[in-house]
Amino acid sequence: MEDYNEKQLAIISVAEKLFAEKGFHGTSVRDIAQVAEVNIAMISYYFGSKDKLLEAVFRHRMEASRAFINELVQNDTMSPLEKIYTLIDRFVNKMLNEQSFQCIMNREQLNGEKSPIHNLIWTVKGEMLGLMRPIITNAQDAGIFHTGIDVELLMTTMFGTIHQIIPAQHILRKEPELKNMNDETFKEYLRLRLSTHLKKLFKAILTHEF
Amino acid sequence: MEDYNEKQLAIISVAEKLFAEKGFHGTSVRDIAQVAEVNIAMISYYFGSKDKLLEAVFRHRMEASRAFINELVQNDTMSPLEKIYTLIDRFVNKMLNEQSFQCIMNREQLNGEKSPIHNLIWTVKGEMLGLMRPIITNAQDAGIFHTGIDVELLMTTMFGTIHQIIPAQHILRKEPELKNMNDETFKEYLRLRLSTHLKKLFKAILTHEF
DNA sequence: TTGTTTAAATTAAACGTTTGTTTAACTTTG
DNA sequence: CAAAGTTAAACAAACGTTTAATTTAAACAA
Secondary structure: OOOOOOOHHHHHHHHHHHHHHHHOOOOOOOHHHHHHHOOOHHHHHHHHOOOHHHHHHHHHHHHHHHHHHHHOOOOOOOOOOHHHHHHHHHHHHHHOOOOHHHHHHHOOOOOOOOOOOHHHHHHHHHHHHHHHHHHHHHHHHOOOOOOOOOOHHHHHHHHHHHHHHHHHHHHHHOOOHHHOOOHHHHHHHHHHHHHHHHHHHHHHHOOOOO | OOOOOOHHHHHHHHHHHHHHOOOOOOHHHHHHHHHHOOHHHHHHHHHHHHHHHHHHHHHHHHHHHHHHHHHOOOOOOOOOOHHHHHHHHHEEEEEHHOOHHHHHHHHHHHHHHOOOHHHHHHHHHHHHHHHHHHHHHHHHHHHOOOOOHHHHHHHHHHHHHHHHHHHHHHHHOOHHHHHHHHHHHHHHHHHHHHHHHHHHHHHHHHHOOO
């Protein structure tokens, strides 16, 4: 765990925001320095290079993701469906709370060339799959969940739906009743709507009830 | 409908591939010129600028998307579920056949700044939603589909799942039985697997059968 | 409290590349 | 011969990074 000072955190925060909006190559270190109100040289001074800064942004969020996963493993008292529900709730919550970072991840995972970041992304995704799979297969063995479910693709469906909704927000928001909603209340509305949709979807495919 | 000569089509094709792999800003016009085996100046000569080239790539694919949508509207003899099934089949097929372009679209829709391309993306997506919604709502009115379905999010789920599987392919492929599969047969395998998963998902949430 | 020392922080300027685009000369084609 | 196609070279601007000078801050001895 690395501890950054205020200025370093400001740079990381601004970089995350700008990388998300304009992409890594679409953002210059001068842009970052200007918005973060620091000298251009400070970025090289603190992080070494622009690439290393991106890595810092990733490590900063990924460590939290790792902790997030381990935290989810517990609670064996819940029923399989309850476990899936809390899993959905927490993923939706987490991903809507770090939308900028999710944008960057969405972009980076498309890159053809392999990189340390590339590996990190797929390692974490693999760990999340390793978390979800036993919940489902155990419930299948116990006769609680239906068989014939493609767990990998179900995971993909969850991530894909949340990822897809992030850039689509401004379209949803054009509905007249949502237009003059506070930013925070809209996020809450979206969180609930996403969560409800995914739970219905998962319940329908996993159990045969509604 | 614009007609391009061979050289222009080569540039568009190479640009699509490289933009998909490395992003728009991550690809230089020199890269494109080199791979397409044309002089750098020809890109400006034919398309005006790098931005216009991206627009050309988009128009080239988007016109096909428009035609694709209009083609789907027909066939009123099918049951609602059959309509949804063919919709899924054809979307999966289409998107897996133009993966490079889907990568570019995935990237571009994340951009903060609005652009002609941005508008085009969301216009087409809106048209696709306008195609799916009546199928579902009509079936709901007829009592065939269950109510309480978030059509917008169901659409998002379909697009999100397919979009998400494109960069995740090389992970799925690490399974021993898929490792030494022909590229084309793997694509066929993936097409079937995706299609099956989405149909099960949609059938489960729309009807209450399995 | 002083003055001195030392390392970290900060800055403006300059560095060499690479960028997208244009030029002007040349070749091909109809 | 005129228009379109093609080329290597040159363009200014922007890029990420480094330099060298300066300021700040903390530590230490008198």
